[in-house]
Amino acid sequence: MTGLPILEISGLNKSYGAVRAVDDVSLHVNRGEICGLIGPNGSGKSTFFDCASGLTKPQAGTVKLDGQDITGWSLNRIAREGRMLRSFQKTVVFSALDVEENLVIAGQMFTFPGLWSTFGIGAMARARVEALRERAREFIKIAGLWDVRHQPAGKLSGGQQKLIQFASMLMPEPKLILLDEPMAGINPKLIERVVESIRFANQKFGVSFLVIEHNIDVVTDICERIVVLDQGRKLAEGTPDEIVRNQAVREAYLGG
Ligand SMILES: Nc1ncnc2c1ncn2[C@@H]1O[C@H](COP(=O)(O)OP(=O)(O)OP(=O)(O)O)[C@@H](O)[C@H]1O
Ligand SMILES: [Mg+2]
Known part of the structure; x- marks a missing residue:
């Protein structure tokens, strides 16, 4: 897992009126990594995905995919040429x-x-x-x-x-998949299947992942590194162990 990160985002900003949904966030995903993105409701996780995936234009910041600057590319172009796909909180089949x-x-x-x-x-x-x-x-x-x-x-x-x-x-x-709450609202048996599928795609096909998920047990189990957002800003970043022991993260998100 050496070399350039598969995804490198710097200084991302997105406001809706007075709401700073994403406030100067920088984040990278290493090649072959499963990285977690967590934080309280409304902390800017989905908005971060919207900007990274080309669905919404950020007011500032750069997005690099596999070393290439893709800032301003459309969702379709990022999917087709960049091979970066994203899921939405709503399921469509x-x-x-x-x-x-x-x-x-x-x-x-x-x-x-x-x-x-x-x-x-x-x-x-x-x-x-x-x-x-x-x-x-x-x-x-x-x-x-x-x-x-x-x-x-x-x-x-x-x-x-x-x-x-x-x-x-x-x-x-795909090279990289952004997953927005893939386990939300599904039973434990199926959660296991989602986890197995993510691991399989990662290990057998080398797909990298950035995963938004509120199920902290799953996130700490599958992710090598976790980034925490709070009120649009990056609050912490580290290994699962470091994150669950981080006092600021416990107070803002994990319940003290
Ligand atoms: N299209 C929009 N128009 C106006 N405000 C928005 C829009 N999208 C997001 N916001 C606001 O931006 C902030 C961040 O929302 P976002 O949906 O990114 O949070 P989230 O971390 O994904 O939350 P959740 O865990 O509930 O999914 C919130 O205050 C939200 O109300
Ligand atoms: Mg969301």
């Missing part, structure tokens, strides 16, 4: 398609112009789809969705849909 189809289509996102190539006739298209199916099945197994892989995504539970969304993000071979 193709409800009418089955689990496997959801993943295969996600795998086509940046390589072919549209659905025609997915279902297009010809040996190349068929071989490509078969390779995507193989990859999809690997993620489906890890995510614990094997038994429901031919069911429409819309018929599955909210937690299972979160897992589909997560597995779909792995299909286009």
Whole structure:
């Protein structure tokens, strides 16, 4: 894990009127790292993701991805050219398609112009789809969705849909994924599956992660390093051990 960080953000600022949602925050994610981003409600975590991922323009600051300055790039361009993907707090899947189809289509996102190539006739298209199916099945197994892989995504539970969304993000071979509360509102059994899927993608495919999560047990378990925001500012940064022992973090977030 040497060399340039995969993501390097410096002096990020984003205000909404008088609210300084993100106030001069600098943060990096090392290549191959799973990094946590935590903090109280309204501390600016999602806004930080909005600015980093190109959804919103920050008023100041620079964003570098894999050594390249991508400040001001759109969400689409960052996803397609930068291979940095983000999830949202709200889950979105193709409800009418089955689990496997959801993943295969996600795998086509940046390589072919549209659905025609997915279902297009010809040996190349068929071989490509078969390779995507193989990859999809690997993620489906890890995510614990094997038994429901031919069911429409819309018929599955909210937690299972979160897992589909997560597995779909792995299909286009991203370098870095920003996850916004991937465990929120799902039961402990499925939380385990999300954790396993993150570990698998990280270890087998070298995907780096920045994860916003309120479940502190999970964050301290999977992350090598954690950054804490409070009222838009960076309050602390360190190993899980350092963070849970940090008095300022305990007072602002962990309950004394
Ligand atoms: N689009 C917006 N318009 C106005 N204010 C906003 C907007 N987005 C965020 N804010 C404000 O910015 C601050 C940071 O919000 P943000 O959603 O980034 O926090 P968060 O750390 O993700 O919180 P949570 O843990 O509840 O998801 C809050 O005061 C919020 O009300
Ligand atoms: Mg949020």
